[in-house]
Amino acid sequence: MSGREPGHLGRDEVAHVAKLARLDLTDDELDRFTGQLAQVLDHAADVAGLDLADVPPTAHPLPVRNVLRPDRPVPSLDRDDALAAAPDVEDHRFRVPRILGEAP
């Protein structure tokens, strides 16, 4: 996961990121977003440039550990409630259009 220096954020990169995020941008949006994101990242350059090799990252603000739940069943949703908001249902399952590839 290491490697690249924070660098110039180009249009191609933004287009690639949009694809990863399943977002379709118009050319106009692509241009605008590229500019805006670059601005935010420029501002973040002050952070990127700090030497923090000896500073551990904080994933959680407060040091909590070992939050566990006993292995006892709790009533599930009624199937009708689970499916109620589904855009498309078939055979008590969530129906989606065809899946073109296997999971990555």
Add this chain to the structure above:
Amino acid sequence: MSEWETVVGLEVHCELKTETKLFCGCRNAFGEEPNTNVCPVCLGLPGSLPVLNEQAVELAMRIGTALGCDIRPSSFHRKNYFYPDMPKDYQVSQYDEPINLGGALDLPDGTRIGIVRAHLEEDTGKTTHIGEGGRIHSADHSLVDYNRSGVPLVEIVSEPDMRSATQARAYAAELRAVLVATGASDGRMEEGSMRVDANVSVHHPGDPFGTRCEIKNLNSLRSLARAIDYEAARQVALIEGGDTVAQETRHWDEDAGQTRSMRSKEEAYDYRYFPEPDLVPVDPDEPWRQRVAGSLALLPAARRSRLVDLLGGHPTAAQSEQVLSAVDQGLDDLVVAAADTGAPAALALARAANEVAADVDAGRSLDPAAFAKLLTMEAAGLLSATQAKDVLADLLAAGGGDPEAVARDKGFEAMSDDSLADVVRQVVDANPDEWARFRDGDDGDRKKLSGFFTGKVMKATAGKANGKAVAAELDRLRG
């Protein structure tokens, strides 16, 4: 042309035998009506949050202990990608801080296969593809059932230490036995509670490892072995033909007996792993670790050595097979218990592996005392082998009983020496040509014909004769 060596590493996903899912209280059950075991958490509804199942951690620790792993403080990460069977479009898994690190699995033949890690993660839902043949590539649409979504998994990654399909199969079989022994999983590949993916590459020994391909869709140990053999051959043919092996994921097609390329892109997908902010780290304390270590059931390897020790330490090839079979079928406890009450160990083992194995479930609940008594009767010559097997069948059906009483009811008594000698004489007289060959032939002839005569004697005595006694009598007659 120097020889090719196959290199195999296996990734095994095993579903944990918990009552409930990894992060919610929905039941962890197979084969139920679709979408009946779901809730906001395992459906990934907005606002839902995960809470870790204590028993899943316990079972992961048992697996780690059984595989000799280092059980460590661990944390969870999100693995981000879109797929309809993933309710949150990220999978909660473990990345750089897995619960179990390192370890090894010893195969029955003594080979040691290294384990890289064994970590916790959640399972996805199940998709059914509707359209031509139910295969994803020709489907018109798909249906998703989230009953399985959130079921706890432990993913066990081996080092690339295996060098053949046979070895890989042995690893998978032994791992399954270990998983079952720890109570962590029921290891059913056909039901999907144990899923095996194989990483296969080829190289010339001494050279660096070649490019590997990942093989998926292996639904049985047999498929695993077939797929590895096919893939290794495919790669060798490619390289020898001047091509290179592309790093990719391939799908095993059971019917065609081939692996097929699944993904067109060669580059690795960007999962954007980052620490799961909705969960806190897990650090099992010392008392918990001790409890797990102390409560671990006897593992298959230890069960096998236990039987070998009972035999006195130098098993014959046949006995080694019996040891594997008895442990594999869960009948070793019976053998040990019978031997403990005085029955001859080798006979106990043989009967368990051969006869009791015909009805394994009955065998596992057979009263060891009854079994032991029967074996002692046989060993003392009170019953012939055939008679003993008959009585055993009754005992199995009844779960126990008194072998003496059963034998009596069947009218089994050992034949007296005189009556046996008479029958042998009669059979010999009735088969003069064979007798001549037996008397004058070489070792090979004698062995074969001894069997011939014994068979005749058995038939004539309706199985009452003792095989060894017949052989002894034949030898005596031969002079």
Add this chain to the structure above:
Amino acid sequence: MNAIQIADDVRSGRRSARSVAEAALAAVAAGDGDVAAFLLVTGDAALAAADRVDEVVAAGGDPGPLAGVPVALKDNLCTKGVPTTCGSRILDGWRPPYDATVVDRLRAAGAVVVGKTNLDEFAMGSSTENSAFGPTRNPRDTSRVPGGSSGGSAAAVAAGFVHLALGSDTGGSIRQPAALCGVVGMKPTYGAVSRYGLVAFASSLDQIGPFATTVADAALLFEAIGGHDPCDSTSLDRPAEPVSGSLDAGVQGLRVGVCAELVDGVDADVAKRVRQAADALAAAGASVREVSVPELRYGLSAYYLIAPAEASSNLARYDGVRFGLRVPADDVAAMNTATRTAGFGPEVKRRIMLGTYALSAGYYDAYYGQAQRVRTLVIRAFDRAYADVDVLLGATAPSTAFPLGDRVDDPMAMYLSDVCTIPSNLAGHPAISVPFGTGDDGLPVGVQVLAPALAEATLFRVAAAMEAAAPPTTGAVAAAPGASGEEPVR
């Protein structure tokens, strides 16, 4: 009249919960046309809930500390069977099959939920202009923003429609709108209030918190919703901090640090009010000094890497498969894309992309990884500061409410609104904004008190002392007089 008084009246039977609810609903009906604080008014359910409270009282029981008090909920809090949109087209019409834990607790305390309030889409914004359903207007001046992202809840309280409201605060989304609207808004210690049922924006930063017209009311609401929840692994294993009882303890001997980084760089008229508040605390017996916590300056950048990163992952589930909007397409990936493209507004898309980029292979260490280290720096800096002071003081927002439309095309300018509030989210510390006079333009100014983790009692104490000495907030309120015929909020 405030929430405490209402609850008192209802519990004692002097007033019916129904009459209180009716008045609130009438105020909304009369005035929300100009403010647009509410996305949904749940009138029938409110009256039914009020009736149940009255039944309990009639039977001699105690309906709870918030008996009959009308409450508004930010529309990113799940309400069972009641639409929860998060201000987004992608959830338009979605009815959660469950209630957020805080909603359960409100009902258990006897509160009456009156409706769901407007917000910046998925809580991303500082002006409530990013809502897919139109902006909310500041009741003080309806040509201006109420702040965000909890603009609707802040406005509902400021306009006098309700006495209490809940919002969520990830980078200042309770405190900043509270300041701009002239009401009290508070963010608890991370983990003090359950997030179960709060539609996640940035999981390690989000907290639910109270809006109220008085510090005492905010304290009561905080106590009602706080405390351990087994459904939230990040919720602290302790009950809510008791704070109401010590509100009047005063600030004698407490050490207050006026934090340079939260004052320098804000508008002069805002800074003036901060100093005025500091003086008031000194006059009340606190020991006030100037302090500097330089690392706080890195907070903005770290936040705008961490929050979008977590959001990009939290918002992946909006894919048209199980709930919400679906835009049809031939294959599922195309359907995901079409749905998200149509369903998300530009600010949400911007942040998803920023976050996806910050997490992507090759950039993780430089951006997200680095931001998490800066977070540690900020926490350590706060710890050092709190060795010498009990609370910090500063501005809540750098300016008073800005005009609608002023910053929509300049995301960076919008992000800078959060510079004073973000550090508390990064550290997981509690903070509160208390109305303290006006700016030169007559618009409300909020002064912020910050305290270490779990120091809510001290936080509220200082806030109460400030409130007691606060100059009035003048200026006409855009909406009709409040729920019980009371004076408009100061």
